[in-house]
Every structure is written in structure tokens, then in C-alpha cells.
Amino acid sequence: MIVATAGHVDHGKTSLIRALTGVDTDRLEEEKRRGLTIDLGFAYADFGGPELMGFVDVPGHERFVRNMLAGISAIDLALLVIAADDGPMPQTREHLAILELLGARRLAVVLTKIGPASASQKTQAIAAIDALLEDSRFEGARRFEVETPQSIGIDALRHYLAQAQQETAASACDGPFRLAIDRSFSVSGAGLVVTGAALSGRVAIGDSLMVSPLGISVRVRGIHAHNRAAESAQAGQRCAINLVGSDLRDADIGRGQWLLSPSAHAPATRIDARISLLPDHPRAIAHLAPVQVHIGSATVNARLALLQSHQMQPGESGLAQLVLEQPVAALFGDRFVLRDPAAQRTIGGGSVIDAFAPDRGRRSQARLDELAALSHESASDALQALLALSPLGVDLERFERLRKLSTTQVAELRDALPLQIIDTRLQPGALATASDADRSIGLALPVWQAWQAAVLASLATAHQAEPDQIGPIASSLARAAASALPALSSPTRLSGESRAGRAQPRRAQMIATAAIRSLIDEQQVVREGVSLRLPEHRAVLPPGEQVLLDRVIAPLRDAGIRPPIVGELAALLGLERTELLAFARDMARRGHLLPIAPNRFFVPESLGELAAIAARLADASADGSFDAASYRDASGLGRNLTIEVLEFLDRSGITRRLGERRRMIG
16 A cells, blocks of 8 residues: 655654654755755555555645655555644645545545644644535545654554555556656666556566656566565555666656556657646636646646637636647546646646547547547447447557556457457558557447448449449449448547548548458458459450450460460460450450559469469468569569569559568458
């Protein structure tokens, strides 16, 4: 369990921690000289629980609220310290508001300095405390009266904390490891050590992590969890982690950064969130007002873009986008505090809804509907609501990263929901960058069925318009199917693209192509060469053209995958080369021949053999790829014809070239 102090300066927070633990948390020389806590202090004590109890002592002076905020992002219980001879003071109120905004689980009030206080002062202080907590989430909190020099009331407070530790449920360890760094230092012979509270997940010695938002890869060399050497640490513990890495020497790593599992590294500069303004803020907040954002242990300047109005009144809540000057590592549900630009007062706070927020269309109704879907606490409910709004699908990896889901939770979520998953790696036009290549698109089943229906309807229309053609090629059919569904014009922001206008054609093409392939697998669509047709469709040519086509196809079929060039074929058939070339091109347009090269044509059934050679080479390769030389050797084709065949396979969406090698995608 992690316990933090809170309260006004000089109300006895540090003395209270010393009385409870025996540790003086004022570690800086300036703190000892001035008798004033400036930065975070830490202590640990054995209260009889399964592990040591961790304490975070925070500064109470208004100038050091920023330091206070850096240490309380992941606490289990707060001790609101109030001097009996003063009662609640300005920083008491601000610290209490901060604890509410950050969602602190429990709070106890500790009334200190009861010895010097008169009876009337004590009575007034208690009445003021009751009024302060009234209508807050901490109303009715336990109150303890202590006098630290004489240890009066300390045993009762210790007993309460020990009982609270037993009642505090262990933090869930699902999801990626995330630790907000609040301190860093070097240890002779060990190197860099960072400390902080683990918000989620688990980490063990030897694990590979990422310092975010810097993007520096590190390895865990050693761990102290709650001040004890350990092989592992988990959510709910304060940790000191010894890091090693080749890029650490020149890096400035410290407070405000995060130590994360690589899967959780997603620096954000635009965050959509639900925010609330404190009721006692003296004025309304205008659209694009400058603010100071405290999230994790970071402090970042930002503009507050209101999404539902042009100003927000004190005490109101609403949706807003934080446009940050520097990237932060934020995910769904992370809480933050807003302060004024001069850092003089807390004005409100909120929680993250979408850390991958768009830079355009952020106030549109479609976007507001999407934020409403994303706001569901349950990841399953959120994904179902999002799928219902997303005719172009949801980027599942991005959604799962935003929701901090573990591998097990991802598998359970995908298995539980009725959705169609499309692997973008298998689609022509898929993004080529490594970070995008492993994305999966999820679609609601009714939407997926609408895509399949659009493909079949578009194919029937093509047959009716051009009965002499075998059918359109896949890319043409995919474009036609997307055009036939005008309702598919509102892609979600979790599609993996920051700008919808740029994402829509490519995303629609991918989904339509996947629908086509599923219909081929279900035998509702027939592939004939590169052409596609309905099972009942047969292309009908005029008798003269059919006779000539039969003459042309016979020697091409006999030649297999080594057909003659047009000139040689014309001589063999006793035809003019120019006339034969024009005829062959016309037949290729209608799908009766394959235009492998400008002067070379194959029969449609040859495509299966050409693709099979590529598939065998890919299967035999360790990385699933092959080069032109290996295809030439396996096929027995000459070098020039090999290049022509491979380029045709690329154009047909069967292979994709990556540098000097190719992979199968169809």
C-alpha cells in the first residue's frame, strides 16, 4: 500500500511521517536548513502486512504544488494533515481538490498540533473540516488527533493504516507495465536508477522496457520493490529500477517521463478527455485557453480546446482536447490536473478518453459520438459501441493499446465479440511501414455483411453492363463496392490514420478486397485468371471473336508458362502482328488473356501455376520472402520473363515487393 500526505505548509506532514516510520523524509540540505519540505520524500515501514508500507511526503507550500503532484499519481490512501490551531488553509483546500481530481481511493484526516491548540480552536477546526469534506467523495472520512512530539494518537493511526493495508485489494497486474518516474540518480557500479509508482502491469529482472516519450530502449538490471530487493515488481508498488542500455549515457532521464512496456509506448500530443472545472474557480475558461497539465509525474503546457462549447463555467464538466507543447505517455483512464499558466492555482482536472486524438474534425458530431463510445469503462462495451459507429472498421491494436489490455485480455475480447477481423498485412494497399504492418481491422458483423453484399451487387452490375467480359479485376470491383455504400463515408479516428480524407479510400479498398477474398473462399465468387465473376456468369463473345480466341489460346495453353511473344505467335498462326496484338489486348481487357508484358500474353489458368511457384518459395523461406533469382531457378524462366511475371503478380495483388524480395499477400 502507498500512503501520501497532503495539506498546508507547516501543519506537520513530515513530522507525522517521522513519528509513524522513524524516517526523516527531508533529504535535501536546503530542506533541513529551512525546516521546509521542498521536494518529495519517501519512507517505508513494516505495519505487519505482506510487504512494507510505502509513504510519500509532499511539500505543502504553494510554490511546490508541482512537486506534490509528481508524487501522488498512484496512491492508495491519503493523510490530509491539518493543524488544530490553524484549521483548513488554502493549500489544504487545493490539495484536497487535487486528491479528488486524481481519484484517490481513500482519505483520512489527521488533526495535528492538538497540544498547542485551545479547545475553541480545536472545535472550530473540526467544524471547518466537516464543512470542507461535505459533499465531497471523502465525506465522513476517519479523523485522528495526534501530537507527534509526544506520540499521542500515533498508535491509533498505525492500527488504522495496518487495517487499511489488509483491506486494500492488490492492484490488477493485467496490461503493460507502466511506471511514472519521479526521481532518477546514478549508483556507483550499477548505473542509472529510476524510482516511481507502478500504475499497471508487472516487471522482472531482464525485461526490456522503454523510456517514454523519449523512445529509449532499456533493460532491467535490478529491482527494489517497497525498499526491498526483488526479482519482480508490480502495480501498486513503489519501485526503484536499475536500468542498462546503450542509449542511456547521453539521455536526460528523470521526473516527468515513463518507464513502460514497449507495447505501451505511444507518445501523445493531442489528448481528448473529459474535464471538470473546480466550483471555486473565479472565472469561465475560454476555448483554447492556456493551461498547465500535470499527468503522471510530468508537467506540460497546453491549450485547452473545448469540444462542446466556446467556454466552460466553474463547476461544469465537458469534453476537451489537450493540445500539448510536448509529448506525454498517456492512455485511457489516466487522470490529470489542470492548473493556470502561472502555476498559482488548480483550476480543474479530468481523465483521458483518447490519446490518439485527431487534429481535424474534433468538434464534429461524428467525433463526439465516437468519444461517447470510447468513454465506456468496460473495454468490451466501448469496442461494441465503437464498431457500431465505424463502417470502415476499428484499428484493434490501437484500441487495445489505448485501453492498456494484456495479451490475454486481447484474446478474450476478440473471442467474445461478434466481429470480423481483417489482417491488413494480407491486403493490397496495406501500409508499408513496420509499425503499421501488424494492424488488424475489426468490423461489426452487419457492416461486414453489407460489404459482402455490395461486392456481389457490384459484380452483378458489371456482368450486366459488359456480358462479353469474364468480369472485373479485384481492384476495380473493390472500388465499385465501396462506391455502392455511401454510408461508409465516416471512418473512425481509430482507423490508424490521423486524417480521415486520406484514410478513407485506402481503408475502403482493403475492406472490399478482404470481402472479395472471403466470397471466393465461400465459392460465391469465382476467380478466373485475374478476373472475378459470379458462378452462374459465362462471358459470351461474338462468334467470329470466339473462333479467333480459340485459335490463339490453343498454342498458348500448349506452351504453359513459357508462351511465345506476339510476333512469334502471329507467325505461327499466319496473322499480322499488329492485328493480333490489338486483338490480344482487347481479349486481355475482357479477362480472356493475361497481359504479362506488352508483347506477351498467358492463358488465365496459368496464373495459378505462376502463383503456386511463388507460394512454394515463400513457404520454404525462413522469413516468408523470396527474390527474383530463386523464382527464376524454380520456374525455369529466363531472367527477363521472370521479372515480367513477378511485376504482373505484384500488380495483381498476389505478391508485394519489399526491396529486392517479395512476399505473398494473396
